[in-house]
Amino acid sequence: xxxxRRAITLAAGLAGLAAVPLLAAALNQPxxxxxxxxxxxxxxxxxxxxxxxxxxxxxxxxxxxxLGVGGYAVGVLAHHGVDNGFAQWGxxxxxxxxxALVIGTVAIRTSGxxxxxxxxxxxxxxxxxxxxxxxxxxxxxxxxxARSQFPGLVDLKNPTVFYYLVLGILxxxxxxxxxxxxxxxxxVIRAARSNEARARAxxxxxxxxxxxxxxxxxxxxxxxGALLVNQTEYLTPxxxxxxxxxxxxxxxxxxxxxxxxxxxLGAVVLLLLEDVLSGWTAHWQIILGPFLVLVVxxxxxxxxxxxxxxxxxx
Amino acid sequence: MAxxxxxxxxxxxxxxxxxxxxxxxxxxxxxxxxxxxxPNGAGKTTLIxxxxxxxxxxxxxxxxxxxxxxxxxxxxxxxxGLARSFQITSVFRDxxxxxxxxxxxxxHAGHSxxxxxxxxxxPALLGPAxxxxxxxxxxxxxxxxxxxxxxxxxxxxxxxxxxxxxxRMLLLDEPMAGMGADESQRMxxxxxxxxxxxxxxxxxxxxxxxxxxxxxxxxxxxxxxxxTGSPAEIREHPEVRQxxxxxxxxx
Numbered sequence: 001x002x003x004x005r006r007a008i009t010l011a012a013g014l015a016g017l018a019a020v021p022l023l024a025a026a027l028n029q030p031x032x033x034x035x036x037x038x039x040x041x042x043x044x045x046x047x048x049x050x051x052x053x054x055x056x057x058x059x060x061x062x063x064x065x066x067l068g069v070g071g072y073a074v075g076v077l078a079h080h081g082v083d084n085g086f087a088q089w090g091x092x093x094x095x096x097x098x099x100a101l102v103i104g105t106v107a108i109r110t111s112g113x114x115x116x117x118x119x120x121x122x123x124x125x126x127x128x129x130x131x132x133x134x135x136x137x138x139x140x141x142x143x144x145x146a147r148s149q150f151p152g153l154v155d156l157k158n159p160t161v162f163y164y165l166v167l168g169i170l171x172x173x174x175x176x177x178x179x180x181x182x183x184x185x186x187x188v189i190r191a192a193r194s195n196e197a198r199a200r201a202x203x204x205x206x207x208x209x210x211x212x213x214x215x216x217x218x219x220x221x222x223x224x225g226a227l228l229v230n231q232t233e234y235l236t237p238x239x240x241x242x243x244x245x246x247x248x249x250x251x252x253x254x255x256x257x258x259x260x261x262x263x264x265l266g267a268v269v270l271l272l273l274e275d276v277l278s279g280w281t282a283h284w285q286i287i288l289g290p291f292l293v294l295v296v297x298x299x300x301x302x303x304x305x306x307x308x309x310x311x312x313x314x
Numbered sequence: 315m316a317x318x319x320x321x322x323x324x325x326x327x328x329x330x331x332x333x334x335x336x337x338x339x340x341x342x343x344x345x346x347x348x349x350x351x352x353p354n355g356a357g358k359t360t361l362i363x364x365x366x367x368x369x370x371x372x373x374x375x376x377x378x379x380x381x382x383x384x385x386x387x388x389x390x391x392x393x394x395g396l397a398r399s400f401q402i403t404s405v406f407r408d409x410x411x412x413x414x415x416x417x418x419x420x421x422h423a424g425h426s427x428x429x430x431x432x433x434x435x436x437p438a439l440l441g442p443a444x445x446x447x448x449x450x451x452x453x454x455x456x457x458x459x460x461x462x463x464x465x466x467x468x469x470x471x472x473x474x475x476x477x478x479x480x481x482r483m484l485l486l487d488e489p490m491a492g493m494g495a496d497e498s499q500r501m502x503x504x505x506x507x508x509x510x511x512x513x514x515x516x517x518x519x520x521x522x523x524x525x526x527x528x529x530x531x532x533x534x535x536x537x538x539x540x541x542t543g544s545p546a547e548i549r550e551h552p553e554v555r556q557x558x559x560x561x562x563x564x565x
Contacts, residue, residue, distance in 0.1 A: 191417050205389040
């Protein structure tokens with residue numbers, strides 16, 4: 001696909017997503033605003049995972065932990081009476097970056113299955129921490145009494161405003177991700193994924209670049225966590241359950257690893273299918289499972305590859 | 315006498331019961347092309363891996379350009395001007411030839427915590443990268459994915475990446491491995507053209523190449539350097555003839 005066609009496809013996709021609230025209003029189906037907002041929040045999480053998975057070769061199997069950290073940052077502050085959105089979301093991003101720094105410092109010294117296991121272990125640790133804190137609802141979780149407050153700026157109680165805010169954040173992250181990956185910084189982590197021994201031999205010390213990318217991805221996903229708890233208005237440790245991490249990873253692989261828009265497509269398709277199929281039958285996973293297997297087997301470059309969208313070289 | 319550019323003393327590496335490098339002493343003088351020869355399994359690549367910083371020795375010391383670099387990893391040694399090629403071709407296969415060389419330039423152009431400007435449109439990287447590709451006669455292959463280049467071209471590309479780091483010394487581990495006769499001749503001529511400008515430690519099996527290029531030769535057998543000398547001296551060295559050239563001098 002040429003650059004111009006890619007730009008047109010991307011613009012069409014974003015325009016389609018921007019039209020969702022209008023179509024939902026026309027069809028008198030406000031529920032779709034809610035559904036697509038949830039999809040876009042997961043798309044943000046999937047894009048952040050793809051930064052390190054698709055471009056950095058870091059198979060983080062605990063990425064949902066940042067959804068949890070971001071969610072808890074908002075929920076806990078709200079619980080203690082701080083409802084200012086800047087404080088809540090700032091803490092969500094900062095705490096997620098800090099957690100990513102700790103996990104990454106350990107995990108990036110390893111590779112392959114050890115990397116997967118360490119990221120999973122940290123995520124499970126925080127999951128059980130969430131379960132054990134009774135003050136914040138423990139296993140059951142707790143209600144978010146009010147969505148984050150941005151007085152005079154945006155009102156998240158308005159479903160359409162909230163939707164466009166999420167879409168705007170996603171678009172911003174796609175742009176920022178693109179710039180980062182094409183800049184010198186991105187070239188280092190992509191080179192290290194391609195051939196780490198070669199990268200070291202030409203003079204790169206990949207560790208700190210990979211760690212920085214890991215922290216950036218964690219911070220981005222932390223913001224998705226802050227959005228998610230505002231979406232559900234309910235905080236539970238399930239945000240960071242390992243099956244959630246697997247789901248995010250699946251969005252990336254389904255849509256197309258190593259492309260930034262692939263994970264967005266993956267999130268849309270996976271969550272829409274889940275929604276449609278679960279409305280049809282209680283055993284929807286029996287249909288979804290084989291579909292996912294077929295995509296992985298026959299569309300190696302993901303759904304975006306079927307559209308003729310190549311992953312960026314390197 | 316000035317200190318040699320590379321000074322190795324008592325370098326030792328063991329893998330379990332096998333001593334792959336056994337108290338190796340080696341001096342490589344500034345500006346010389348120094349060949350390292352020896353039969354398969356003599357420990358040449360293990361030695362190169364320790365000199366390049368990919369492998370930690372169990373004992374001994376490596377000094378480069380007057381400083382002890384024994385504890386320095388591969389990136390640090392590259393930044394000091396000690397550049398290596400690998401026995402098995404090692405390039406960034408899913409990047410273009412130009413990207414490969416530009417990455418080598420970038421690694422030596424300060425830190426890479428730069429997040430906004432597109433690296434592939436940065437003249438500070440592309441200029442030197444193109445010039446280096448031209449120098450190894452790969453200028454017309456700049457836009458080709460490295461993994462799809464012919465084997466000989468990939469070897470040339472690796473040399474270009476090594477040169478793009480503007481090194482003081484090259485560690486070349488069998489740069490002619492797997493090349494056809496014509497390609498080998500071209501590579502020998504090219505390495506000959508670097509003679510004097512750069513210090514080179516060359517591991518090579520092709521004796522024609524070794525005797526054509528080397529100012530001095532060291533011979534490794536069973537993890538030890540058993541002789542160092544001029545090509546003429548090495549040719550006549552009885553232990554070398556017996557151990558390596560496979561001749562029974564007693565007959």
